[in-house]
Amino acid sequence: MPDGSPPKVVISEFMDEAAIAAELQGFDTLYDPGLVDRPEALAAALNGADALIVRNRTQVRGALLAAAQDLKVVGRLGVGLDNIDVAACRERGIAVYPATGANDGAVAEYVIGTAMLLLRGAYGATAAVAAGTWPRNALMGREIAGKRLGLVGFGAIARETARRAAALGMTIAAHDPFVAADDPAWHPGYGAIGRSDLDALFAQSDVLSLHVPLTDETRGLVGAAAIARMPQGAVLINAARGGVVDEAAVAAALRSGHLGGAALDVFDREPLDAGAGAVFVDVPNLVLTPHIAGVTQESNVRVSAVTAQAVRRHLTEQ
Secondary structure (H helix, E strand, O other): OOOOOOOEEEEEEOOOOHHHHHHHOOOOEEEOOOOOOOHHHHHHHHHOOOOEEEEOOOOOOOHHHHHHHOEEEEOOOOOOOEEEEEEHHHHHHHEEEEOOOOOHHHHHHHHHHHHHHHHHOOOHHHHHOOOOOOOOOOHHHOOOOOOEEEEEEOOOHHHHHHHHHHHHOOOOEEEEOOOOOOOHHHHOOOOEEEEEHHHHHHHHHHEEEEEHHHOOOOOOOOOHHHHHOOOOEEEEEEEEOOOOOOOOHHHHHHHHEEEEEEEEEOEEEEEHHHHHHHHHHHOOOOEEOOOOOOOOHHHHHHHHHHHHHHHHHHOOOO
């Protein structure tokens, strides 16, 4: 830095501490994963900070950016940028580095794992079996092989999901207007991916997985009307962004039996509080997880290292 002092880095959410020690050595680093829930303390900590590292909860916009007058770089421990005012950062010359690719496999495994769990439908039987009721006839579930997987969005995570699905014998189609028809992604080494319009994808998918950002165009994309077009017994998985799915419509479709299962890892309001979560009480065949699809022990190490390296590189090359 111009005055010879080390760059100041503030980390407001959880991160692999080994990556901090290895990649941010020699920096003035404040690691406090509780800062995200103490906005006044976070604003104070950003006084004189050169870098900020966040996950998805810290809102890097408005008052927070105003408090960080010396900020040069934001590292995002993940890939979505909807909690960061990227335009405002660009205007101020603040670089933003997402951890592109570092958690793709973790999300893909979540999608396939929850699809298998919801299709099979047998894994909640522990108490009944232990009690001696032996509910065998009631638990005749479905195999994933031969099922049709629909991917709304066909970026890196969706492609990793498709690769795993193909290995399990699924047929795969995707809708993504931003991937050109002649893009080689449609013809990977394990077989062709069907290009589909959105209506057909809803109507023909046994398992529908969402892989889109939250934008004006995607907000409410999967509402009551879209769900009604899905096949009876279909499974819906959203590990992309909350707000893309109408949560009340999903709950209603599960209660009615139209949907055979759903897994929601992201929500319109995060963290989900008891009031917003009331719509899901006693809903059958539902998996709710706290925005954890991309976070495993292994991916946390990768994401943390990639992000810390990007921040260090940016600060030392200035």
